[in-house]
Amino acid sequence: PEETMPSLPDTFDYGAAYSFVEQQQLTPLIYYGASKTESFLASPAYFRYMTRACNYISHSTRQMEAFDTLTARLEAEGISYMPVKGILLKKLYPLPEMRVMGDCDLLIHGKQGRDCKRLMESLGYHLKAKVDHCNEYKDDTGLVMELHRQLVPKEERDLYAYYGDSWWTARPTDGHPCRYEMHHEDHFVY
Numbered sequence: 001p002e003e004t005m006p007s008l009p010d011t012f013d014y015g016a017a018y019s020f021v022e023q024q025q026l027t028p029l030i031y032y033g034a035s036k037t038e039s040f041l042a043s044p045a046y047f048r049y050m051t052r053a054c055n056y057i058s059h060s061t062r063q064m065e066a067f068d069t070l071t072a073r074l075e076a077e078g079i080s081y082m083p084v085k086g087i088l089l090k091k092l093y094p095l096p097e098m099r100v101m102g103d104c105d106l107l108i109h110g111k112q113g114r115d116c117k118r119l120m121e122s123l124g125y126h127l128k129a130k131v132d133h134c135n136e137y138k139d140d141t142g143l144v145m146e147l148h149r150q151l152v153p154k155e156e157r158d159l160y161a162y163y164g165d166s167w168w169t170a171r172p173t174d175g176h177p178c179r180y181e182m183h184h185e186d187h188f189v190y
Contacts, residue, residue: 103144
């Protein structure tokens with residue numbers, strides 16, 4: 001944090017770069033890195049980046065709290081689950097909001113779908129979309145949880161050949177009776 005970075009050339013336009021940065025969901029990364037430069041702090045676009053980064057911090061915090069609430073309820077009700085993608089990858093970043101994610105993904109057993117639907121409704125989520133491999137739930141604040149019955153849709157033939165039986169790579173997680181995880185290599189590929 002105390003390290004300063006060399007500024008980009010004076011001709012660099014942070015405002016013009018904002019659309020690209022936001023489209024690629026890099027705003028928190030760019031904000032934290034560029035904040036170490038004098039030119040960024042003096043840029044008219046600084047407040048725009050800072051405001052958006054704060055929004056990401058808030059959203060990320062709410063996502064992680066919602067994940068903790070959901071998984072505690074899943075465990076209390078004896079429902080097996082396996083978190084995948086972004087919620088796990090957040091732990092690899094210096095700050096969790098640097099890994100932007102639109103939704104939180106968990107794999108569940110298809111036979112537990114009705115129990116999960118009831119549980120999600122009790123937590124204030126509404127079924128937003130249902131596709132062949134997952135149900136997407138959204139709450140009134142805009143948080144989205146995807147409960148996957150399979151990791152990939154059948155149309156993804158190459159990946160489906162490997163991940164069709166989504167639980168084959170799952171292994172129990174220490175300290176959580178209903179939580180599973182993939183082998184690291186399989187999660188990386190996924």
